[in-house]
Every structure is written in C-alpha cells, then in structure tokens.
Amino acid sequence: MNVPPRVPIVQDDSATGEVDSIFRGAEDLLAFVSNFARTAAYVPSVTRWLIPMIASIQRGGSDAALDLRIKELVILRTSTRNRCFF
Amino acid sequence: MTAALGADEPAATQPTGLLEVLAEVPRSARWILPALTAAFCGTDVSTLRLRTRSLVLLRVAAIDRAPYWRLQLEAGAAKLGITEEELLLVGSDEWETSPGFSELERAAILWADRVARRLARRDKRAFETVQKHFSDEELVELTLVASLGAMADRLTNALRIAPEPPIGLSPGLGRPDESLGAWPSRMFETEVAASWRANSQ
Numbered sequence: 001m002n003v004p005p006r007v008p009i010v011q012d013d014s015a016t017g018e019v020d021s022i023f024r025g026a027e028d029l030l031a032f033v034s035n036f037a038r039t040a041a042y043v044p045s046v047t048r049w050l051i052p053m054i055a056s057i058q059r060g061g062s063d064a065a066l067d068l069r070i071k072e073l074v075i076l077r078t079s080t081r082n083r084c085f086f
Numbered sequence: 087m088t089a090a091l092g093a094d095e096p097a098a099t100q101p102t103g104l105l106e107v108l109a110e111v112p113r114s115a116r117w118i119l120p121a122l123t124a125a126f127c128g129t130d131v132s133t134l135r136l137r138t139r140s141l142v143l144l145r146v147a148a149i150d151r152a153p154y155w156r157l158q159l160e161a162g163a164a165k166l167g168i169t170e171e172e173l174l175l176v177g178s179d180e181w182e183t184s185p186g187f188s189e190l191e192r193a194a195i196l197w198a199d200r201v202a203r204r205l206a207r208r209d210k211r212a213f214e215t216v217q218k219h220f221s222d223e224e225l226v227e228l229t230l231v232a233s234l235g236a237m238a239d240r241l242t243n244a245l246r247i248a249p250e251p252p253i254g255l256s257p258g259l260g261r262p263d264e265s266l267g268a269w270p271s272r273m274f275e276t277e278v279a280a281s282w283r284a285n286s287q
Contacts, residue, residue, distance in 0.1 A: 006213060007222040042226035045129040046121060050230070053117035063113050082204060 009038035018044040026051050036086060103250050104154070104242060125234040126255050133224050134194075134231065137166040140257040141176055141191055142198040142228065143235045144168075148177040149202035150239035157249040162258020193219045194228055201232035 012033075015023050019041045026033045029052065040047040058075065060068035079086075108115035126143060128136055140159055147155040156177070163173055175181045181195050197216040200206040206213070206229070220228060238255075241247070252259050 003207075007226060039226060040230060042223045043132075043230055045131050046124045046227070046230050046234075049117050049121035049124055050234075053114065053121045056114040056117055065111060083207070 005035075005039070007039060007042065009035050010041045011038070015041070018048065022047055022051060029055050102248065103253070104247050105253060107245060107247060122234055122238060122255055125231045127257055132227065133221075134227050136257040137168065138191055138194050139231055140166050140168060141172075141187070142194050142231050143257065144173065144176045145181070145195045145198040146202040146232050146235035147239055149199060150236060150243065152239035152243055154242035154247050154249050155235070155239055158252055158256050159258075161252045162256030165258035168258075190219045197225075197228055198232040198235075201229060202236050 010019060012023065022037065022041055022044055023033045026037045037047065037051055040050055058071060060066075060071065064071075066074075078084075105119075108118060126139065128134065128139060132139075140163060143155065144159050144163070146152075147159060160173055168176075169186075172184075172186055175184045175186060176195060181187060182192065184192075187195065193216045196212050197206065200209045200212045216225060216228070
C-alpha cells in the first residue's frame, strides 16, 4: 500500500502566501493538514475551493441533508471500489 | 376519493438543470461550483492551457460516457481551435496515433484517460510519459482537472441530468474572473465554516 508519491508534498516551511492560508484554513476546519491537501496545494487556485468542498460534502451538521452514518457508509463504499487506501 | 389523495394538485416541479439540482444542496454547491469553474476554466495563475484543459475534460467525459459534459465541452471547443475531427478523435481510441495532437496534448489526454479509468495509480508508463512534458505543478493541476471532471460526470450521470445549453463551465466559454468573483473569496471565514465547526463539536 505504501508507494512513493508521484510528487513531493508541500511542507509547512515552504508554504507561503495562499498556500499558507489554505494550510491554516485546513487546520482550522479539519484539525490537520492532510497529505491530500499538501499535494493539491500545488494548485492553490483550485484547492482553496476544493478543501471546503470536500469538508462540506463529508461533514454532518444541522444544515446537512444526510446523517453522518449514511455519509460514512457511502464514503467507505466509494473508497473501497476505487481502491483508495488514503 | 381522488381529490382526497391530492390527484388534482399540480405535481411538484422537479429540478432539471445542473444548477437547479445543485441549488438543492447549497451548503456544498457554494464550493462545488467555484471548484469546477477554477479547474475547468482556469484562472489567471493557471499553467495549463485552455485547449489542453478542454481535451482532458473531453477525454474523461468520453470514458465516463457523460453526454451532459460532452455537450458543455463541445460547445466551447471551436473557440479553442479544437476541430470537429479532433472532437471525434478524443472521443474514440484513435487519439493516441493522431498527428493532429501535439506530443504534449497526447500526454495530457493519456493521463486523463488513465485517471478516468482509475488506472493512473499503477500505470508507470503513462506517468513517465506525462512527466516528460509537465512539471510537478502542472501534473497536479492536470490530475485535479481530470478528477473533478470525473466527479462532475458521476454527478450528472447518476442523477440523469439532461444535456442543456452552456452554463459557463466550459474552458472555451467560461469567464473565470467574473464568475469566481461572485463567490466568497475568503474561504474559511464564512457562516458556513462557522456552522461546520459548531456542529462538529
């Protein structure tokens, strides 16, 4: 499962400008900066929308249409079908 | 009896177009639309050419058999110099040998093809090919474009959203600066983000 990444992830010490803003936002929203975010951060113009998009889809809350258990089951099934270990 | 069952009441109007469907989930739509716009139409800092971006999305839509996005993309193709013949080629398996596409474009289409088929993770040769033509930054953007294209295909295919006139999400027709400017520019400092935080505690 552990295969080397195709591109090196963006580390905290090289995150400046909008990438730094995205990292701080991800920490605030998700409590950590994932390797996915660190890779997508090569393209901050897309990632600035992508991180909250994923969070809004995955998370529950009073303004979510589906409950968390259903969401989790859907996410698990989709990831399994896609052989996505991340 | 019939009246009691409400048979005479007008049927509720179902959303039909993509934007109408997304309006059913405003919490996510406010991020999905700008994400798709930035990926599909590019921004002033994008490195991937619009023509390449369009070919990538056309290939993904062809693999996914997504008529909605094929129509959206084909509508803007001519403005990017994509001919009718090239549209046919990128939608078939003949693109690999066609001299109509540059080597860089063929590499981009190849990568899009592998991402759409979920083969990119293990296809070493495709990666080596694409790596010859694109920097790390470009490779990530290429992959994001193809992946978001696939996501959009899943959305319209699963919900059977019928093809409709261009909605501004085609690389040849979109106006990213204007459309993105209409969305919140400071992503985490919104009511929505505050709502997520409050609900997750």
